[in-house]
Amino acid sequence: MSVLKKKPLISIITPVFNEEEGLSTYEKEAYRIFLSREDLEFEIILVDDGSTDQSWAFIKLLCERDRHYRGIRLSRNFGSHIALAAGLKRAKGEAVAILACDLQDPPECILEFIDVWGKGCHIVWGKRLNRGDSFWRVATSKLFKYLLEKLAMPKGSKFTTGSFLLLDRVVVDWYNTFREHNRITFALIAWMGFSQEVIPYARRSRKTGKSGWTFMKMLRTFYDAIIGFSYGPVRFLSMLGIFVSLGNGFFALYVVLNWIVKDVKPGWTSIVLLISFFSGLQLIILGFIAEFLYRVHMEVTNRPLYCISCDTEKMEQRDFTQFASPPPNE
Numbered sequence: 001m002s003v004l005k006k007k008p009l010i011s012i013i014t015p016v017f018n019e020e021e022g023l024s025t026y027e028k029e030a031y032r033i034f035l036s037r038e039d040l041e042f043e044i045i046l047v048d049d050g051s052t053d054q055s056w057a058f059i060k061l062l063c064e065r066d067r068h069y070r071g072i073r074l075s076r077n078f079g080s081h082i083a084l085a086a087g088l089k090r091a092k093g094e095a096v097a098i099l100a101c102d103l104q105d106p107p108e109c110i111l112e113f114i115d116v117w118g119k120g121c122h123i124v125w126g127k128r129l130n131r132g133d134s135f136w137r138v139a140t141s142k143l144f145k146y147l148l149e150k151l152a153m154p155k156g157s158k159f160t161t162g163s164f165l166l167l168d169r170v171v172v173d174w175y176n177t178f179r180e181h182n183r184i185t186f187a188l189i190a191w192m193g194f195s196q197e198v199i200p201y202a203r204r205s206r207k208t209g210k211s212g213w214t215f216m217k218m219l220r221t222f223y224d225a226i227i228g229f230s231y232g233p234v235r236f237l238s239m240l241g242i243f244v245s246l247g248n249g250f251f252a253l254y255v256v257l258n259w260i261v262k263d264v265k266p267g268w269t270s271i272v273l274l275i276s277f278f279s280g281l282q283l284i285i286l287g288f289i290a291e292f293l294y295r296v297h298m299e300v301t302n303r304p305l306y307c308i309s310c311d312t313e314k315m316e317q318r319d320f321t322q323f324a325s326p327p328p329n330e
Contacts, residue, residue: 009041010034010114011093015083016059017049019101023058026101033107035068040114045070046101047087050077056310063312071312078306081185084163086306089176097166098185105164109201113166122171122194126164128203148187158198159190168194181305 012034016023034042046069048056059071072086088096095117097110105126113124148159163185167175171194178188 007039007041008095009043009093010110011091011096012042012044012110013047013084013087013091013096013098014044014101015047015049015080015087016051016055016101017077017080017083018051018053018055020051020054020058022102023055023062026103027062029103029107033111035066042068043070043091043093044068045072045087045091047083048073049080049083050074060312069312071310072308073310075307075309080163081183082306084185085183086308088167088172091172094169095166096169096172098163100164104204105162106201106204109164109199110166112199116197116199117166117168120195121197122168123189123196124166125158125160125196125198126162127160127198127200128162129200157190157193158196159186160198162186164201165189170194179305 012030014026019026030044034040034044046059046062048059048071050073056071056073059069059073063069063071070090072090074083074086084098095114097113099105099107099110109126113126116124165186167189171189171192174192175188180188
């Protein structure tokens with residue numbers, strides 16, 4: 001745990017994807033809440049995840065007029081979790097907070113996170129008390145979190161499914177050692193353990209832009225978490241194989257007894273049904289195996305997590321050498 005100094009450096013990581021409408025509001029709020037304080041030092045890292053609007057142009061201007069900002073532009077859209085990995089890799093603070101650009105998660109809460117961190121906590125989670133979504137969206141989110149708690153996350157973890165949180169330096173350093181390509185930020189952080197606390201907060205409505213957190217993305221996140229952190233799928237397939245084998249044994253016994261007692265002419269219906277059932281079962285099992293093999297393939301190829309086309313700290317517009325993994329000779 002980092003020792004809380006008189007004026008510690010706090011890093012704030014914000015992924016940006018087509019947020020040109022909200023960046024000016026973000027700048028004003030960041031100055032009002034963070035940069036105007038004299039008891040804390042802040043650095044704000046804006047990671048442009050391949051925006052196609054004027055977000056990167058605004059970020060460059062912002063970094064030119066304020067030394068507290070650093071802009072990093074990824075060479076294409078890699079996804080928010082990879083963008084967070086790029087920011088966490090370059091954060092210099094004794095504590096690092098994650099803040100969404102749309103400011104639905106109130107920036108003021110980060111100051112509460114810092115207070116809790118200063119008392120010796122390694123991970124401070126923000127927990128939403130309210131959601132402006134539909135009933136079904138809220139219900140599926142709660143089910144999503146419940147299943148993750150039961151099937152994938154460590155027992156006793158206080159994790160929340162969002163990425164509004166603050167990490168101590170030691171947690172960030174450990175996080176930066178991970179190399180998974182299919183990564184979920186909150187799941188990796190929860191997996192590490194450490195001391196954790198939860199700060200509840202009221203979430204705001206989105207003022208600009210449109211949320212990219214769709215139902216399909218939530219489903220994909222759940223799927224990745226189960227595949228990446230749970231033994232459940234393998235155990236499920238094993239139990240399914242045993243169940244089907246037992247069922248097939250009983251069915252075989254029935255067929256033999258029926259053949260002995262009656263003069264039965266085999267019908268095509270039962271054959272087609274059995275072939276269809278076992279073919280579908282085999283495809284399901286092969287699909288799970290293929291998922292695991294694909295992830296193994298992605299890891300053994302050892303590709304970088306992302307490529308950076310520009311870093312305002314170095315002002316190199318075409319620097320493609322800064323990868324998540326260092327070159328072999330380093």
